[in-house]
Amino acid sequence: MSKPIPLYIKREIYSSTELTGNYFVLRILDEELALKCKPGQFFELRAAKMETDCSLPKLFKPISIYDVTKVIISFLIKKRGSGTNSLSKSTTTDLLEMIGPLGNGFPIVSGRNVLLVSGGIGYPPLSYLYKELIAQNQIYWIHGGGGSNDVFPCNEVWTIDGSYGNKGMVTENLENILTEKKIDLIYSCGPIPMLKECFRKASKLNIEQYCSLEAYMACGIGSCYGCAVPIGKNDQWNYLRVCQEGPVFNAEEVLWNLL
Amino acid sequence: MEPSVNKLQTSLGRIMLQSPITVASGTFALDNLKIVEQNFLGAFVCKTITRHPKKGNPPPRLFETEAGLLNSIGLQNPGLDKFIAEDLPVLKEKLDVPLIVSFSGSSYAEFAEMLETLEKQEGIAGYELNVSCPNVENEGIAFGVNPDIVHQLCKQLAPLTERELIVKLSPNVSDIGMIAKAAEEGGATAISMINTVWGMAINYQNGKSMLQKGIGGYSGIGIKPIALALLYQAAKVIHIPIIAMGGIYKWQDALEFFWAGASAISLGTANFIDPLAVQNVYAGINAFLQERNITLSDIVGKYELE
Numbered sequence: 001m002s003k004p005i006p007l008y009i010k011r012e013i014y015s016s017t018e019l020t021g022n023y024f025v026l027r028i029l030d031e032e033l034a035l036k037c038k039p040g041q042f043f044e045l046r047a048a049k050m051e052t053d054c055s056l057p058k059l060f061k062p063i064s065i066y067d068v069t070k071v072i073i074s075f076l077i078k079k080r081g082s083g084t085n086s087l088s089k090s091t092t093t094d095l096l097e098m099i100g101p102l103g104n105g106f107p108i109v110s111g112r113n114v115l116l117v118s119g120g121i122g123y124p125p126l127s128y129l130y131k132e133l134i135a136q137n138q139i140y141w142i143h144g145g146g147g148s149n150d151v152f153p154c155n156e157v158w159t160i161d162g163s164y165g166n167k168g169m170v171t172e173n174l175e176n177i178l179t180e181k182k183i184d185l186i187y188s189c190g191p192i193p194m195l196k197e198c199f200r201k202a203s204k205l206n207i208e209q210y211c212s213l214e215a216y217m218a219c220g221i222g223s224c225y226g227c228a229v230p231i232g233k234n235d236q237w238n239y240l241r242v243c244q245e246g247p248v249f250n251a252e253e254v255l256w257n258l259l
Numbered sequence: 260m261e262p263s264v265n266k267l268q269t270s271l272g273r274i275m276l277q278s279p280i281t282v283a284s285g286t287f288a289l290d291n292l293k294i295v296e297q298n299f300l301g302a303f304v305c306k307t308i309t310r311h312p313k314k315g316n317p318p319p320r321l322f323e324t325e326a327g328l329l330n331s332i333g334l335q336n337p338g339l340d341k342f343i344a345e346d347l348p349v350l351k352e353k354l355d356v357p358l359i360v361s362f363s364g365s366s367y368a369e370f371a372e373m374l375e376t377l378e379k380q381e382g383i384a385g386y387e388l389n390v391s392c393p394n395v396e397n398e399g400i401a402f403g404v405n406p407d408i409v410h411q412l413c414k415q416l417a418p419l420t421e422r423e424l425i426v427k428l429s430p431n432v433s434d435i436g437m438i439a440k441a442a443e444e445g446g447a448t449a450i451s452m453i454n455t456v457w458g459m460a461i462n463y464q465n466g467k468s469m470l471q472k473g474i475g476g477y478s479g480i481g482i483k484p485i486a487l488a489l490l491y492q493a494a495k496v497i498h499i500p501i502i503a504m505g506g507i508y509k510w511q512d513a514l515e516f517f518w519a520g521a522s523a524i525s526l527g528t529a530n531f532i533d534p535l536a537v538q539n540v541y542a543g544i545n546a547f548l549q550e551r552n553i554t555l556s557d558i559v560g561k562y563e564l565e
Contacts, residue, residue: 008294008534056480057508057532059323099294099534216321218328218531223288225306225332226321239315239335258317 009033010048010095014072016088021149022079023121024088028096031071039129040105040212040248041065044220045075047086048095058083060099062217062227062243064189066124067131076124102220103247106187106210110136115183116154117198118143119170119190123152125212126189140181144170144194171197178205186210188251192259199251209251215242230255266548267541267555269301269522271500272448273423274357274384276301276523279544279555280513280537283478283504283527284361284387284427285332287537289353294534299541300356301523305346307361307389310369312338322460322469327479327506328528329458331470334363334392339373347380357384359425363392367415374419385423388412388447391454403429403454406441417446425502428452430482430489439493451502451525452493453486479528482506487519494520494560508532510543520560 014029026045044060061083066076079088090096106129114137116126123143133139141154148164151157157165158172166172171194177183178201188198189212202209215227220243228239229246231253240246269279278301282291285306315335322329337346339362350358360383364370370388377383390403390412402408409426417424426442428435430453439450455476460469486505494501503521507513508529516524529536548554 056326059328059531216319218321218323218330218528219286219291221288221290221294223291223306224286224321224330224531225315225335226330227318228315228320228332228335229318239318 008097008099010097013090013092013094013096016091018088019076021147023149024077024079025066026075026077026087026090026096028073028098029071030073033101034068034071034073037065037068037073037101038105039065039108039132040125041101041103042125042247043073043075043098043100043102044217045087046083046097047090048097049086049090058086059218060097060220061087062102062214062220062247064125064212064247065101065128067128076121076127078121099220103243104245106212106248108132109185112137112185113182114139115177115181115186116141117170117174117186117188117190117194118152118154119194120145120150122188122190122194122212122214126187127152129187138181140177140183142170142174142177144190169197170194171201174198174201175205178202178207183207186251188212189214195251195254196256196259199254199256203252210248211251211254212247213242213249213254214247217243219243230258266553267545269555269559271302271385271423271425271502271523273421274302276357278541279517279523280541281359281502281523281525282530282537283525284389286527286530289349291530291534292353295537297355299538302357302359302384303350303354304359304361304387304525305350306336307334307363308336308339308342308373309334309363309392310339310365310373312336312341317471319469319471320475322475324458324460324477324479324481326481327458327477328531329460329470329475329477330455331472331475333472334389339376343376343380347382351382358382359385359387359423361387361389361427363389365392365395367396367412370412371415371419374416378420378422383422385425385449386420387425387427387451388416389427389454391427391429401429403427403438404432406434406437409438410441410445413442413445413447417448423448425449425451427454428489428493429454430456430485430505435489436492436496439497443497443499447499449500449502449522450493450497451504453482453489453505456482456485478505479532480506480508483508483512487515490516490521491519491562507540508536510540510547513540513544514547514558517555517558518560518562520562522559
């Protein structure tokens with residue numbers, strides 16, 4: 001797989017839309033950049049005004065690509081800390097600092113019975129993937145969140161507090177879904193405990209699985225090794241970089257007990 | 260770029276640098292050169308290599324604080340053999356600036372063996388000895404915290420090379436001047452300083468440390484005054500050039516270090532905060548020198564105490 005060419009640019013924000021539950025969508029207009037993007041890839045983002053807003057500059061934040069049309073790249077972001085809060089305050093014509101597209105995307109398949117499993121802010125990369133897969137595959141999508149503010153369009157919603165959809169963890173009814181829908185491929189993105197549970201249950205049925213991992217990141221282009229996760233089989237494993245060798249990994253090769 | 264009009268040219272012992280800006284080991288890889296133009300760089304310092312491959316530390320390895328970055332990477336690297344077979348040829352092909360190979364050993368013999376192996380390779384301008392590793396011959400204390408050990412190490416390695424021999428000093432010592440002097444007297448041709456400062460962060464809600472290993476290395480803007488003070492202390496007692504690093508983010512920061520005695524500076528965490536840091540700092544220093552019609556050497560070590 002050819003590696004992405006890291007690129008640092010500043011672009012005006014085309015639109016910024018507030019959603020419920022601390023989520024917002026940023027859009028960038030750039031046809032050339034849009035052509036380079038693949039589902040599962042991400043950008044390192046920072047609000048350019050961050051430097052003047054805060055007394056001290058901060059690191060970029062790795063943000064998955066949510067959607068790409070011919071000319072527009074969208075990011076669905078949750079406000080979590082100073083970096084994402086600063087991004088949420090950016091408005092049209094404010095500049096966005098971007099490095100990317102970065103990382104390797106999801107493998108694109110056809111003729112499969114696919115299950116998408118997302119949790120919380122794991123939703124955006126699967127949304128982009130869904131769009132790429134839907135014409136050639138049967139897809140069933142389950143999504144879980146803390147409460148009604150953390151849900152997005154899909155086939156089946158689970159909330160921990162039961163305020164929307166089914167009450168419980170998104171992986172609760174996984175075995176039944178896998179059997180009933182005759183799933184032969186899973187893509188997942190979300191919190192590590194969710195990914196672990198998804199792998200634990202689906203691996204019993206030998207179902208192929210790919211997961212997108214999130215990691216604390218500094219450079220985003222492979223120089224700092226800060227985002228490394230244990231990948232491999234048995235004794236043959238190493239810490240691979242989420243930004244460079246990931247963020248998508250074959251779930252079977254992730255050493256879940258070390259995460 | 261004509262050397263005669265290059266006000267930023269600097270000397271690092273045995274090598275001339277066309278720019279006084281280098282990069283801190285482990286913060287800048289070849290892929291950064293897809294963002295930063297190489298001709299603003301004086302030298303390229305690779306990520307520290309050890310004799311055998313190292314997996315590094317378990318994640319999480321990073322945490323950003325209010326004024327800097329905590330890391331606990333654990334020297335993850337492919338080991339010397341793979342570095343020579345796979346990485347070095349690419350570095351030699353892609354780099355137009357001097358390559359400084361950073362390496363670390365766990366004993367005098369291992370340092371010497373690594374140096375002798377690297378000596379057989381072309382395209383290396385110098386070495387940066389990372390002396391933060393525990394010295395197994397001295398009950399596991401780090402080489403870099405004991406002046407006698409630093410002296411002994413340099414004395415053993417200096418006769419083995421004609422290339423630049425840089426010793427990277429840790430700030431986590433009681434008298435950095437003494438250690439810098441020990442390196443100089445042992446035969447080091449330059450000093451680089453400082454490595455990261457010990458640091459830690461805890462999640463106040465659940466009491467868990469933010470790094471898997473607890474304590475890590477603290478770098479970035481917050482350590483600049485510490486690095487400057489330590490540089491000042493070392494520069495007073497040694498005569499070999501110093502590459503200064505520690506919280507340098509802007510060109511103004513870099514100038515402080517030149518005044519205090521640095522012949523060159525390194526950007527580390529700054530590369531993460533500002534992907535164009537190398538060229539932005541270069542441009543700022545250049546404008547400052549042009550405006551005053553002076554060269555870098557006119558200010559190196561010319562600080563004055565109020």
